[in-house]
Amino acid sequence: MRRTRSAGGEKAYDAAKHLNSIERELATILYIAGVEFNQISDVEIDDIFFNLRKSFHMSSSTYNQQGKPYYDLTRKQNFLLTNRARHLWLERQVALAAAQNG
Amino acid sequence: MDNFALRSAMVTQQSSKTSLRSGINFKELMSELGKNVSDYLTSINIDKRNVAVASLNTFWVYELVRDMEPEWLAIIECEHIAQEQILFTHKPNSVLFMSADMLMIPIYKAKFPNSTICTMNNCYLFYAESIIDWQNQDDYEYDVIDREDLGVEKFDMIVAWAWSIVGSDSILLDMVSSLNSGGALLIDCSNHNTKLYREDFHIHPYSRMHDLLKEQDGHTYHLANGYGQTVFIKN
Numbered sequence: 001m002r003r004t005r006s007a008g009g010e011k012a013y014d015a016a017k018h019l020n021s022i023e024r025e026l027a028t029i030l031y032i033a034g035v036e037f038n039q040i041s042d043v044e045i046d047d048i049f050f051n052l053r054k055s056f057h058m059s060s061s062t063y064n065q066q067g068k069p070y071y072d073l074t075r076k077q078n079f080l081l082t083n084r085a086r087h088l089w090l091e092r093q094v095a096l097a098a099a100q101n102g
Numbered sequence: 103m104d105n106f107a108l109r110s111a112m113v114t115q116q117s118s119k120t121s122l123r124s125g126i127n128f129k130e131l132m133s134e135l136g137k138n139v140s141d142y143l144t145s146i147n148i149d150k151r152n153v154a155v156a157s158l159n160t161f162w163v164y165e166l167v168r169d170m171e172p173e174w175l176a177i178i179e180c181e182h183i184a185q186e187q188i189l190f191t192h193k194p195n196s197v198l199f200m201s202a203d204m205l206m207i208p209i210y211k212a213k214f215p216n217s218t219i220c221t222m223n224n225c226y227l228f229y230a231e232s233i234i235d236w237q238n239q240d241d242y243e244y245d246v247i248d249r250e251d252l253g254v255e256k257f258d259m260i261v262a263w264a265w266s267i268v269g270s271d272s273i274l275l276d277m278v279s280s281l282n283s284g285g286a287l288l289i290d291c292s293n294h295n296t297k298l299y300r301e302d303f304h305i306h307p308y309s310r311m312h313d314l315l316k317e318q319d320g321h322t323y324h325l326a327n328g329y330g331q332t333v334f335i336k337n
Contacts, residue, residue: 001251017249
């Protein structure tokens with residue numbers, strides 16, 4: 001729902017809502033990549049994005065944390081997903097920091 | 103750096119008279135914005151490996167604008183000039199900025215004080231409200247929507263930087279849904295620093311973005327000036 005930040009009023013940024021929308025979209029992307037968002041740590045998430053990106057450049061097989069190949073993504077799909085995922089990943093780090101700092 | 107983009111940007115800068123040179127020190131404002139945001143991103147130990155493998159505008163653009171050479175200044179200013187041109191020509195009564203634009207929002211609000219300004223609840227809004235001193239921020243009110251509101255709320259114009267939406271079909275489609283009839287969607291920097299015009303055109307995500315726009319009920323215009331500008335006008 002649209003909210004109004006009046007002149008001189010309180011800040012309108014809502015870290016919790018921002019984080020929620022990021023993680024919902026990330027979960028969708030990771031599902032296509034064969035990974036469940038809630039079952040991996042922060043470090044692993046980043047490794048997955050890094051490998052997805054690398055697989056696009058190298059056209060080589062990469063594997064998820066269970067040792068299984070990622071779904072057979074076309075180069076185009078891979079490019080689309082990794083670009084978006086990397087953008088969301090950085091946004092997520094900002095949103096987490098914003099939530100912690102109030 | 104693409105030579106054509108640089109040359110055309112410098113001529114655009116020299117041949118234009120815009121709000122960016124009217125009582126505003128564009129370089130100083132951008133430098134302050136870049137310094138404050140990049141310092142903040144460094145302070146939270148953001149993982150830069152993603153930036154290293156392909157320059158993500160989410161991060162590196164702030165490193166760039168904090169201390170710009172005149173050539174980069176021309177290119178960055180040129181993109182804002184193109185944005186101002188469309189905004190001032192279309193004169194929308196309601197505008198959604200997908201990224202809380204700390205420069206263009208105050209400029210537009212000053213020119214059209216009765217307009218309704220809205221931004222998305224995302225990291226750019228956080229930067230604007232908490233990390234930098236948003237010019238005249240306390241002088242006016244603005245609306246904020248969350249991701250799930252996109253496609254429901256209606257606007258005369260939506261302004262976006264391509265890097266913040268690319269790769270998400272749903273965001274693009276929801277932006278089109280959020281336009282009033284006759285409304286315009288403006289996507290700046292839509293040629294990925296001119297990479298769209300190279301051999302990987304067919305697999306480039308920005309091609310997908312344009313293909314999807316062309317399927318919608320309206321007209322799509324991609325202009326290859328500078329770093330690219332795409333305008334969709336809804337029927």
